[in-house]
Amino acid sequence: MPQVFAVGRGAYDNIGDAILRRQLLDWLREVGTLNVYVGASPDGYDADLGLQPQDVVHRSLRRWYAAALAEAVRGRAAYAFKPGEIQLTLVGLKEHLVVLPLLGVLRTRRGRAVRVGVGARSFAPLPRALMRPSIALSDLTLWRDNCTAAYLRGSSMPDLAFGEGSSDVELGRAGTLRDVLVVSLRGDGDRPYPSPETLEGIREFARRRGLTIWAVTQVTKDHDRARRLADALGGEFLGWETAVGHDVQERALRELYRRTEVVVSDRLHVVIAAFTEGAVPVAGLVEPAPKLERHLSTVGVDDVQLDLSSRDAEEVATRLAELSQRRAEFFDRLLEARTGLRAIRQQVQETVGAAGSPRRRPRSRTDRARVHHLGRAGEIAGGMTQVLNGYLAGRFDRVDVDLLVTRSDPGAVVSSAARAARAGLSLARLPRDSSVVAAHLSAGGSFLREGTLLRLADRLGLATVAHLHGSSFAAFARRRPKLVRSVLGAADHIVSLSQESSDVTRTLVPEARITLVPNAVAMGRGESKERLVVFGGAVGRRKGVDVLLEAWSGVDAAGWRLLVVGPVVDPDVVPGGDSSRAGSVEFLGAVPHAELLELLERSSVAVLPSRGEAMPVFVLEAMARANAVVATDVGGLAEVLGDGRGAVVPAGDVVALREALQRAVSDEEWRARTAAAAVDAARRNYSTETIHPELEKVWLDALERRSLREGS
Template sequence: MSLAIFVPGVGQHENIGDIILRRQLLRRLRDHGHLHIYVGSSTDDYDQALGISDTDRLYRSFRRWYAAALRQAALGKATYVFKPGEIQLTLPGMKEHLAMLPVVALARMRGKPVIRVGTGSRNFAAVPRFLLRPSISLSTMTRWRDTRTAAYLSGRTMPDLAFGEGSPRPQDDRSDRATVVVSMRSDRATTPQLWVDAVRALAERHHLRIVAISQVIRDNPKTAELAHRLGAEALLWDGGRHGDREALLRAEYQRSVLTVSDRLHVLIAAFTEGSVPAALLTDGSDKIARHFAAAGISGIDLTLTSEASSGDVTDWLDAVTQRRDELLDKLDTARHEIDQVFDEAHTQFSGRLEAKPLTALQVGRRGEIAGGMTQVINTYLDTDFPHFQPQLLRSRGASNPVSALAIYLGAVMRLMIARHADRTVLVVHLSQGGSFLREGSLLRLGRARGYTVVAQLHGSSFAAFAARRAALVGSVLRKAHGVHVLSDESAAAALELAPHTLLVQIPNAVPGAQVRSKERLVVFGGAVTRRKGADLLIEAWEALSPRGWRLVIAGPVQEADLIPDPLPAGIEVPGPVTHGELMALLESAAIAVLPSRDEAMPMFLIEAMARGNAIISTTVGGIPSLVTPEAGVLVPPGGRAELQAALAHLLADPAATASLQRGAREVFEQSFSARVVTPRVDEFWLAARERRRSG
């Protein structure tokens, strides 16, 4: 029996980008069933550009399409695939996600998959997010197309579907290309003269012709304006013959060295034809950066400021152009990731779905707290593991002793009455001090109740605590079926006290993040203490007194004597900040610094690398395995002179800083991103479960 796949094909008829997204999805779905496509009042040109097949059934009436979807879903013959592209978190923007709930629910009740891939949000608002939750929960597969949407709505990312279109990897040399393509949105303010001068200078430097294009009809006025100001050819669009228009644009992209635009799908379409993308922005939007970040690509966007010169911007455009081979390698990777997404979808279309049989119960707390352990739990709860469904067993986080006791007793009660212990792995997050008494007792109880129990160790002082409280730590770790550590030091301490345990050393998982244009900003994140090296950082900064740079020391001030009064010029100490506020600082920062005297595997540095920060830190704990020479500079703990020299070097050398920023992002993607770490954690939980079952 052929599966009926109901999918919207409606889009903006005047926007070639909408066609590219929908065509890629329809092509990928066609192998799995009979497509029922709602196109509304689309034109024949639009339908043809979508690649509509003779086997597809088109509907121009929403009522008829919806009735057919309900009927087929109730019979167990249909599934639903959400529309790709941009959604708006507004009440009108929830139309598809609420209206299709009956169809989605019926499909799920009859064991059919519901797929949402290649979607991202334009804006972020709490009430629409709440309204969106039911359709997300009912979806068997959700992949967001940008990092910020994935963080806000929870889930995994994938490259935008448009990366899957275009030509195979071009084999031509850059010298074979003779143009620069430009395209800007008409709904923005007048393009600054700085933008025009920089693009013209780049073209003159390399003897390139400039072509201004419209991929969206409403951009025609801006295209004409740019062509006039740049002395360029203008390729305007009358809105007809969509397929011919796309073919003309792709031929132009194949002739171009570089495409400069503030339109996401102009840049992606050009990139898939071998033209290097450069987002030269006038409004500071992060949309392009976060969508390219989901494809593992950073550093292709720049927001113009009043401080920039035409020469600086031209040099930046030139530097981006020189990255062509590196960027095309990442395009190959992005296309492979899209293939993997649809391979996973294929397994869902191939048969009835079964619920995930295993649960990973995370013992601790979640929330908007700038602390490593809590953020690890947040990440686990928002991650789609291959074999486990993460859930939270809250054990702490109260503001007073009575509430704390109630939370603890609630956790005890849940372990006592819960069923399916055999299908649950209890992941107990421990550091030192009270957690080994409180969470340690829950680990013991879980073991007695028949759960697979895993201890995940956090905290820079675990080894020292284990040496002082060997009896307590050893009694807890020996009850665990597996122990997860972050550093060599913690591994050695754990094995000394529990020599027969199953032990793995896996870094913390951190979700992908957007890489934005960088400011002259240095960020320190963590408790303001001597252990974190805050005193050394303040002294080094005061000695340098760098002009035009800011240092933000974000975190609770636990040792007030470290903060001089008045503060040295350029230093800001906002005190405690939320995790979201700290991440926003890192998105804007050029450099992240953590000169700790003692650490394990600091989440702050991993999160900074995810956001494209050059790193300055110390050679303690697991930091040397994290911050390689390509990603940052390491100095001895307590070495103020070395710290000052590292700061002076990066503050004075933008090229060196930019190189480390790219290196940090690459190291993160290869070794520390959630998509790399998650399968390793999943395998460890399975191994711990097998260890329990084998006795």
């Protein structure tokens, strides 16, 4: 195992510094022997860092640095920059300048250097130039906010502190007692104090919600300001006396944060620490807090500022109430940030674990990776094919895409085997340093065929990604865990479409390799609507067409038509054959995909009463074209259509489906409101503009992981 050198020293009077460093040290400890410089740390600081008996703790910077150079010369060392904020001044950049000799030795002796979770305080041009040599000599650099990433060039990541606190399960647990409102205010410098109106607004909000106000201290220099704030608000006070250790103070704070409904502060890590224990985050008390705004915005938590110095008390209370209503939205973003951190943890560990291995030739800025998808495309029924069509038609900023055809029509066994064999020969000719193989897997024959090719690509040293599709994948994985584990074990990264697929996959392969990325759809034109209800998909029992027809027969839908579009797989559910008309129902049979999209442009309601789905493209396409969607509670549909974006009913429930369709065709206000919410959600969460960059990250991450694994 490599000797890993890291700086654990931080501001001894600041809990936030320990939170950041603890997270990274925990990651590094799993892949190497930690050599940590902590300086003359006070009581409780080392414990709060989570240092373990096996860690080598250094009090002397000179001896720690000498040991790092010696191990670097031996060829099995790695260095991790300390996370947190840097001031872009000569003094602020001392770590990044002083370790340049160490980075040079690491570069020549197969060592590794990582810089993750670092953010800038100022954005002047000269310090940026001073940082460039350090960045160039590092193997992995990820900045903790989008502004720093744009300024210093590179990729951003969530602040490491988002990974601390209560577990995902605990955060999602209903019924947790929340009876506290936490406030905290910076006490350093000549900073303004909240106005009487702001203080009264906070008191009024707390009174209405039955909350006890607590003023807290997470940085010792804020102690006196917090006491004054507690007195002014008539609240409780959690200070930090110098005799209290870091670890004791953090435990006390987190116990309080786990009872907190809302946290209001201009301290970044007060807000994040309370947020990760379940509190709604509110930034600022007196003036704008741009530092908080950019770090929260990086994880998708926007518009949480409380710049209220010129407003009256009622406006303050109203603003706090508005933000508290966004709890579900905020915690969705927090869970997404943690998913991102798990992937970054894997990157860090793979980079550091590769210390001592030769490096691959770095790809030029002008090099473009090429993603080779395994499957089939064209006018073929099935969501997987439509997803591939979308990838092939899409425009990606950093990768090119193509298709290696692996099968023919269903039942054409010989032809499909020949196509798969040709695809295998093509894999052997792909360049390893710029190719990614993306296998699209469902269940049964698909999983065996494309899974075999995925394993071949892995053995050839190519970067590999498994895209999981189909309503039956989760059940298939539970029935055939050994097969699924062996195939997915060959994937550098795995893309799942639903939480169910992610959960079952997590039991078979490391969680850090799994990313939930929904299907992407192009947005519609927003044309005027007709009285049409459209079903799209295979016409049979799995898609619930039998339930749909029975439910529709009882709907009072004068002037409305139900269009059933798709190939017929269960003929007995269609009265009169594959293409027929029965009253207000029309069976159109299989139509070109473009024609289905045109129908969705015209229709007002879309319906999918399936008995099983993963992430149906039809529903997303209907949402993107301003349809009010009625669907069943299968796969990820309840989440997609929640919060007023559609109607969800139990699968197979004729009465519930009839009632939902009745409302959809008779309540114009509900229909308009639901369609508007659906369009907004499609644009934010499922549009190609949103999803394709996320896919690019996954594909390029697979290439980077493979580069580290191959080490040549």
